[in-house]
Amino acid sequence: MKTIVAQPFDFTFDPAHLALVVIDMQRDFIEPGGFGATLGNDVSLLARIVPTVGRLLEAFRKAGLPIIHTRECHRPDLSDCPPAKRLRGKPSMRIGDEGPMGRILVSGEPGADIVPALAAKPGETVLDKPGKGAFYATPLGEILAERRITHLVFAGVTTEVCVQTTMREANDRGFECLLAEDATESYFPEFKKAALDMIRAQGAIVGWTATVAEIETALR
Ligand code: TIU
Numbered sequence: 001m002k003t004i005v006a007q008p009f010d011f012t013f014d015p016a017h018l019a020l021v022v023i024d025m026q027r028d029f030i031e032p033g034g035f036g037a038t039l040g041n042d043v044s045l046l047a048r049i050v051p052t053v054g055r056l057l058e059a060f061r062k063a064g065l066p067i068i069h070t071r072e073c074h075r076p077d078l079s080d081c082p083p084a085k086r087l088r089g090k091p092s093m094r095i096g097d098e099g100p101m102g103r104i105l106v107s108g109e110p111g112a113d114i115v116p117a118l119a120a121k122p123g124e125t126v127l128d129k130p131g132k133g134a135f136y137a138t139p140l141g142e143i144l145a146e147r148r149i150t151h152l153v154f155a156g157v158t159t160e161v162c163v164q165t166t167m168r169e170a171n172d173r174g175f176e177c178l179l180a181e182d183a184t185e186s187y188f189p190e191f192k193k194a195a196l197d198m199i200r201a202q203g204a205i206v207g208w209t210a211t212v213a214e215i216e217t218a219l220r
Helices: 050-063 140-146 159-172 189-204 212-219
Strands: 002-004 011-013 018-023 067-072 125-129 151-157 176-185 208-210
Touching: 002 212, 011 176, 018 050, 018 159, 050 067, 050 151, 050 176, 050 212, 067 140, 067 159, 125 140, 151 159, 159 176, 159 189, 176 189, 176 212, 189 208
Parallel strands: 018 067, 018 151, 067 125, 151 176, 176 208
Antiparallel strands: 002 011
């Protein structure tokens, strides 16, 4: 067993049953001209965590542990994008519209891909998801069960939307969950802080948080 110094208390795990889930580090959220920008957000905040997520990926690669990357995107015919998502709000471009990185949040388009610095390596799983949670309408549960994974480390964007939703889904499915606090980001710093606080409050009601440095130390 190994231990990560974490909040609100230490996170203990068997490396044979640990995996990393990197949520939606896609050009559509992180680069100008994508989905995040169409919603009116300053995407530069998210770009800043790319090197930290890279360090976390390297730590898991060196340790030989499973890595799952998710991408939020939809089929080209948008049959998996309900009006409740596509027609929400007044974005400058909607999901499926043609933007500078191809059609917004559509699978196979340049914008839907993971930023080049964090691209998946051979043997890593890349999972497309139509919702905020990575378990909804995907085989993630089956993939983790096949590998006998019980403990998950999370990173990615955005903290209070797809990351928190996925952690809550994972917690309900019985996984012990830890969020890498400096490898996740929100367009709203106050929402990131609130999400971290609510995840680890009440005795880790949803899960733990720890820095990438603490995770690296434990995996070394
Ligand atoms: N808008 C926002 O903060 N997030 C999303 O729409 N998706 C993810 O968090 N991946």
